[in-house]
Amino acid sequence: MATKKSKSSNKSKKDESTKPKTAEKTAKKTEVEAVKTNDTKKTTSEKKSCLTGFFAKKYDEKESVLTVFKNPKFYGSLLGEVIGTMLLALLIFALFLMGLPNIATYAFAVIALLIAVYAFSGSCLNPIIAVGMMASRRMSVIRGVMYIIAEIVGAWIGWMIFNGFHLAGGETAYDIPAVTALAENGFWPIAMVELLGAAIIAFFFARALKYKRSVFTFGAVVSGGLILAILIGYVVAAAFLGTNNSFVMNPAIATMLQIFPQSGENFGEILGGICQALSLYAIIPMVGGVIGFYLSDFAGKLSSED
DSSP, rough: OOHHHHHHHHHHHHHHHHHHHHHHHHHHHHHHHHHHHHHHHHHHHHHHHHTTTTTTTSSTOOOOOHHHHTTTHHHHHHHHHHHHHHHHHHHHHHHHHHSSSOOOOOOOOOOHHHHHHHHHHOOOSHHHHHHHHHTTTTSSSSHHHHHHHHHHHHHHHHHHHHHHHHHHTOOOOOOOOSOOOOOHHHHHHHHHHHHHHHHHOOOHHHGGGGGGGGGHHHHHHHHHHHHHHHHHHHIIIIISSOOOOOOOOOOHOOOOOSOOOOOSSHHHHHHHHHHHHIIIIIIIIHHHHHHHHHHHHHHHTTTTTT
């Protein structure tokens, strides 16, 4: 009888000793399964939310038509856009007279210009950048429209200064020849160069915004994109499309380069030429700017970039 009791007591002790082990194992299994399910939920949610917030506002939500004009910094930004676009216009007007200069000299000039103006307005200096920032919701509509107006004014002042030097030298006002002769080059070859160049410039500008804490890095990236767009434009236009380098990639400066027809057989022909020039040197480059910003944001979202 004693041996039976001892055996039964030993079995009960073994059962009691094995119970906590099995309970710990089951608890660990449930924890591991819970972690796995949570991980799978996270991955699925990350896959689903890969592009969430793609069109979310990236500027101050309080900024509106009623508040933007009350901020003194806004007027400083507009002045920076006017001054920066004026200097950029002078540089581009010189290019049309002297041809393509030393690319290193041009790069350093653009970097210095961007750094000098960046503290004021962010160095847009181009309507394709303003439109791209509005489309990607980095900038409010009212600010973007005012930036475009300031850039057009800056390009006009640059043209007046450029032409004034010729008048001061006793010469007649210098007339820059029209940017393009559509009859010779055709509409779509020039349009494709403008679209591609604008997309490259906007993409580099959007990427440069990630390095906005380093002003020199920002200027170097934007300048590199601008030079790349110009080089590709020259090569594609000359070698493949048979054009005579008829591209600007800046709608504000293009409006100063006599893109609009000044004569025609009738009013309809003149109006058609104006619409064609606007679409070629304003609308299509702005579409390219939107594409460049969207490509940058889409790549950043896919790579889970903060």
